[in-house]
Amino acid sequence: MTESNGSQRSVGDSPPRVDGTGKVTGAALYVDDLPVPGAWHGRTVRSTVPHGILRAIRLDADFDWSQVVVVTAEDIPGRNLITLIVDDQPALVPLGGTIRHVEEAVAVVVAPTRAAALEASRHVTLEVDALPSIHDLDAALAAAVRLHGDDNVQKRLEIHRDDADIDAVLAACDHVVEGVYTTGAQEQMYIETQGMVARWEDGRCHVVGSLQCPYYVHTALKPLLALGDDEVIVGQAVTGGGFGGKEEYPSMLAAHAALASLKTGRPVKLIYDRGEDIAVTTKRHPARVRHRLGLRADGTLVAADVDVLIDGGAYVTLSPVVLSRAILHATGPYRIPHVRVVGRSMATNTPPHGAFRGFGAPQTTFAYERQMAKAAVRVGMDPIAFRRHNLLRDGDTTATGQVLSGSVGSDAVVDALEQALEAEPPTPATRFGTLSAPVRRGRGLAVCFHGAGFTGSGEARLMGRATVAALPTGGFEVRSSSTDIGQGALTIFTQIAAQALGVDPVHVHIAQASTDRVPDSGPTVASRTCMVVGRVVEQAATALRERLETWGRSASSAAPAASTASTASAPPTAPTPAPGTAAGAGAHDVLALARRHLDQVGEVAETRTYEPPAGVAWDDDTYTGSAYPVFGWAACLVDLAVDEDSLEVTVERCLHAIDVGRAIHPRIVKGQIEGGTLQALGWALWESVPYADGRVANPSMTDCIIPTSSDAPELETILVEVPYAYGPHGAKGVGEIPMDGPAAAVASALEQALGVACDELPLLPEVLQRLVAQGGAASIGASS
Amino acid sequence: MKLRLTLNGTARQLDVHPMRRLLDVLRADLALTGSKEGCGEGECGACTVLIDGEPVNSCLVPVAQAADHEVVTVEHLADEALMSDVQAALVEFGGTQCGICTPGIAVCATVALEREPDASRERLRELLAGNLCRCTGYQLIIDALADAQAARAAAARGHGAERGTGHPGATAS
Numbered sequence: 043m044t045e046s047n048g049s050q051r052s053v054g055d056s057p058p059r060v061d062g063t064g065k066v067t068g069a070a071l072y073v074d075d076l077p078v079p080g081a082w083h084g085r086t087v088r089s090t091v092p093h094g095i096l097r098a099i100r101l102d103a104d105f106d107w108s109q110v111v112v113v114t115a116e117d118i119p120g121r122n123l124i125t126l127i128v129d130d131q132p133a134l135v136p137l138g139g140t141i142r143h144v145e146e147a148v149a150v151v152v153a154p155t156r157a158a159a160l161e162a163s164r165h166v167t168l169e170v171d172a173l174p175s176i177h178d179l180d181a182a183l184a185a186a187v188r189l190h191g192d193d194n195v196q197k198r199l200e201i202h203r204d205d206a207d208i209d210a211v212l213a214a215c216d217h218v219v220e221g222v223y224t225t226g227a228q229e230q231m232y233i234e235t236q237g238m239v240a241r242w243e244d245g246r247c248h249v250v251g252s253l254q255c256p257y258y259v260h261t262a263l264k265p266l267l268a269l270g271d272d273e274v275i276v277g278q279a280v281t282g283g284g285f286g287g288k289e290e291y292p293s294m295l296a297a298h299a300a301l302a303s304l305k306t307g308r309p310v311k312l313i314y315d316r317g318e319d320i321a322v323t324t325k326r327h328p329a330r331v332r333h334r335l336g337l338r339a340d341g342t343l344v345a346a347d348v349d350v351l352i353d354g355g356a357y358v359t360l361s362p363v364v365l366s367r368a369i370l371h372a373t374g375p376y377r378i379p380h381v382r383v384v385g386r387s388m389a390t391n392t393p394p395h396g397a398f399r400g401f402g403a404p405q406t407t408f409a410y411e412r413q414m415a416k417a418a419v420r421v422g423m424d425p426i427a428f429r430r431h432n433l434l435r436d437g438d439t440t441a442t443g444q445v446l447s448g449s450v451g452s453d454a455v456v457d458a459l460e461q462a463l464e465a466e467p468p469t470p471a472t473r474f475g476t477l478s479a480p481v482r483r484g485r486g487l488a489v490c491f492h493g494a495g496f497t498g499s500g501e502a503r504l505m506g507r508a509t510v511a512a513l514p515t516g517g518f519e520v521r522s523s524s525t526d527i528g529q530g531a532l533t534i535f536t537q538i539a540a541q542a543l544g545v546d547p548v549h550v551h552i553a554q555a556s557t558d559r560v561p562d563s564g565p566t567v568a569s570r571t572c573m574v575v576g577r578v579v580e581q582a583a584t585a586l587r588e589r590l591e592t593w594g595r596s597a598s599s600a601a602p603a604a605s606t607a608s609t610a611s612a613p614p615t616a617p618t619p620a621p622g623t624a625a626g627a628g629a630h631d632v633l634a635l636a637r638r639h640l641d642q643v644g645e646v647a648e649t650r651t652y653e654p655p656a657g658v659a660w661d662d663d664t665y666t667g668s669a670y671p672v673f674g675w676a677a678c679l680v681d682l683a684v685d686e687d688s689l690e691v692t693v694e695r696c697l698h699a700i701d702v703g704r705a706i707h708p709r710i711v712k713g714q715i716e717g718g719t720l721q722a723l724g725w726a727l728w729e730s731v732p733y734a735d736g737r738v739a740n741p742s743m744t745d746c747i748i749p750t751s752s753d754a755p756e757l758e759t760i761l762v763e764v765p766y767a768y769g770p771h772g773a774k775g776v777g778e779i780p781m782d783g784p785a786a787a788v789a790s791a792l793e794q795a796l797g798v799a800c801d802e803l804p805l806l807p808e809v810l811q812r813l814v815a816q817g818g819a820a821s822i823g824a825s826s
Numbered sequence: 827m828k829l830r831l832t833l834n835g836t837a838r839q840l841d842v843h844p845m846r847r848l849l850d851v852l853r854a855d856l857a858l859t860g861s862k863e864g865c866g867e868g869e870c871g872a873c874t875v876l877i878d879g880e881p882v883n884s885c886l887v888p889v890a891q892a893a894d895h896e897v898v899t900v901e902h903l904a905d906e907a908l909m910s911d912v913q914a915a916l917v918e919f920g921g922t923q924c925g926i927c928t929p930g931i932a933v934c935a936t937v938a939l940e941r942e943p944d945a946s947r948e949r950l951r952e953l954l955a956g957n958l959c960r961c962t963g964y965q966l967i968i969d970a971l972a973d974a975q976a977a978r979a980a981a982a983r984g985h986g987a988e989r990g991t992g993h994p995g996a997t998a999s
């Protein structure tokens with residue numbers, strides 16, 4: 043190890059992930075790997091119709107039920123609801139209750155083996171009085187079937203920059219660019235399916251699972267099971283990807299597993315197979331965004347009028363906050379003096395849509411960046427120059443009246459992109475010599491921003507907490523409910539805490555995220571883990587070091603023997619302080635001080651609570667104020683080739699410059715950006731989730747494809763650092779922003795290549811075929 | 827049915843139903859949970875193991891097919907060491923994030939690098955196309971494998987293992 047003193051190195055380095063060895067050797071235990079002696083296995087019985095009244099649950103009289111337990115709504119000791127924003131979703135539909143989507147859970151069958159549970163589930167039939175159902179935005183708007191209020195609107199939100207009559211302002215503009223942009227559902231497709239284990243012990247319910255937010259599950263289970271805070275314990279197993287898909291849905295699995303365990307008196311494992319996971323869990327909201335943009339002849343933006351519709355599905359779940367983020371990003375990183383945005387989340391009889399990286403922003407970013415591409419063409423400006431002309435900069439005001447102040451990387455990311463374009467591409471695209479047919483090429487650009495942390499007053503309400511403690515076994519422990527779902531939280535918290543404590547990272551351990559051991563740091567979502575919780579970890583670690591140093595100074599002046607104890611108890615691995623290090627400030631001293639404190643006084647820990655920076659004020663009623671504490675900024679460029687016959691698209695180059703504030707661990711940050719970028723390219727080009735009568739039509743990995751290593755281009759990632767004063771070491775959120783821009787860049791590149799407007803996603807070959815046919819470009823795609 | 831196989835270098839006799847999936851026998855009966863199930867239908871490669879040195883999707887293989895053959899799982903890639911050079915490079919270069927795909931990728935990449943030591947990045951991408959990763963965008967996985975390749979080539983030329991950063995995690999210990 044190169045570090046002789048942890049305080050000298052850590053933040054800004056890219057050491058191997060702390061959980062890397064376990065993952066690469068197969069030793070890491072994911073939920074289905076946990077040994078659970080005596081566990082039975084659950085399988086969920088679901089509706090077969092998208093809308094109806096449940097009349098009866100019938101068990102096949104010819105089947106042997108002696109080794110099977112069937113759990114229904116009658117077995118729920120508390121409230122039959124999955125607590126979230128609006129408590130409208132039952133854990134299990136009761137007899138006489140309404141089924142609102144085709145995958146709605148009605149019962150859980152539990153048996154000694156997974157195969158036996160699956161077999162038993164096939165011998166349960168439901169009697170349902172079917173009702174007419176609706177499955178898309180138009181049907182929801184027509185409201186011939188009413189699922190929510192009179193108009194099926196689950197949530198309506200509006201932004202008004204000023205009192206101007208937006209129609210009149212647009213009518214007075216030199217140009218008005220208008221478009222309608224539709225985007226499809228997207229499956230998170232974490233490679234580990236959802237899973238949960240529940241067991242009861244001493245009247246307390248313990249669940250461990252694949253999840254992002256232990257306290258969400260905790261909050262949901264307490265009223266369902268009629269238990270108190272300490273009677274429900276929720277922990278995270280090593281989790282094989284989330285991307286938002288394991289934000290709210292795990293509460294459903296936890297409910298079913300806990301009820302099954304309660305009724306059987308055994309531990310119960312509930313592990314979804316891939317088909318079930320794709321069919322029933324949340325996806326990115328399908329959306330339709332109508333966007334009108336008014337500008338002057340010189341390319342100056344004047345007005346934007348945006349109407350955002352998202353398909354929330356059968357229950358409200360997280361749709362109001364997804365909608366909020368969608369509308370708050372609807373006019374992009376541009377100065378636009380007159381803005382009206384109206385957003386509605388609509389109820390349909392489809393399984394609820396939910397959190398997925400970007401959380402509403404990718405849908406509206408697709409719309410506004412397509413609009414910007416068209417507007418630049420309309421006024422005859424270079425696409426980069428057009429964006430530069432209108433970009434928000436430090437001191438400018440956003441659509442909600444937020445005055446940007448500090449860490450505004452808008453120009454910096456565009457500069458970085460332009461510099462990279464001037465340089466030679468790193469590797470010539472040799473792979474594309476193999477394309478058989480003639481190709482057409484296009485280039486597309488996207489510039490965007492993404493609010494980091496919770497929307498509006500969210501962070502102030504959450505009051506995320508974290509603790510840093512000195513361990514009796516030596517070293518320090520960080521306790522937070524922020525989970526590592528692959529994004530590197532364990533490693534980054536280790537680096538931040540080590541640097542603040544002034545110790546080598548080997549002396550820092552991160553506690554398992556279990557509600558009986560860690561405080562509520564808020565959920566692991568919204569690009570907030572490093573920026574918000576990392577900051578709290580830094581403050582707690584700093585407070586602990588200062589407390590130990592203060593105690594050390596008073597103890598050593600009071601008790602000379604203490605210094606002997608200090609030397610004697612120093613762990614053999616403690617690094618030697620650098621020569622000349624001031625007394626009380628070196629790594630050696632903090633470790634030794636902690637040991638002495640444990641010996642002489644007892645355990646010591648510091649907890650800190652997040653405090654939003656002063657001046658971050660938000661008004662939920664008027665939707666004005668500081669929507670986010672800070673924004674990330676990004677510029678993305680895509681070069682692609684389209685096969686003229688098959689209309690297959692090959693991404694030849696993808697450059698992504700992102701302002702991350704400060705990269706605590708550059709390689710992890712790069713990995714986040716690249717993973718998000720490929721998910722965005724997948725959403726744009728290859729990933730499709732069609733529905734038939736409210737049911738996912740392709741519930742298998744074979745049919746619901748995601749990009750392979752051969753589909754993926756070489757990803758060129760540029761980290762831009764415009765530090766954020768209130769993030770740890772200047773860091774701000776990075777998890778979601780790479781998802782926002784690439785789809786628009788792809789669509790604009792395809793538009794350039796094919797000469798037809800590409801305003802919908804995904805742009806599958808068959809979609810391009812239709813667009814080309816409609817656009818009259820007959821020479822393209824003729825032979826396929 | 828009783829069958830014999832060599833598992834991770836040790837001769838074993840198993841008493842199992844011949845049609846059970848090799849993946850289930852490894853995970854449930856033998857507690858070798860390093861091989862993962864991502865799809866159960868041969869799409870994701872998370873369950874990749876070696877049979878006589880050939881990478882296979884163990885979710886598609888009835889255990890009877892492994893009888894009298896040699897099976898190697900991710901747990902045995904490094905023989906007695908903690909990690910092989912390929913595994914160490916995946917950790918060092920950020921080729922693992924959530925890690926659920928990583929065992930399969932480590933197994934597949936081990937064979938790829940042995941068979942085609944000079945594979946281009948493009949060829950590496952083809953060789954790994956049966957192993958899905960949703961986290962990384964594949965870039966850092968390919969970086970890791972290219973580095974392991976280069977280190978092996980340098981070692982073969984007698985220059986010793988010249989790993990990028992010289993971090994101790996980079997060599998098996």
Ligand code: FES
Binds near residue numbers: 872
């Ligand atoms: S689990 Fe075998 S290929 Fe996916």
Ligand code: FES
Binds near residue numbers: 959
């Ligand atoms: S690291 Fe998560 S799927 Fe590959």
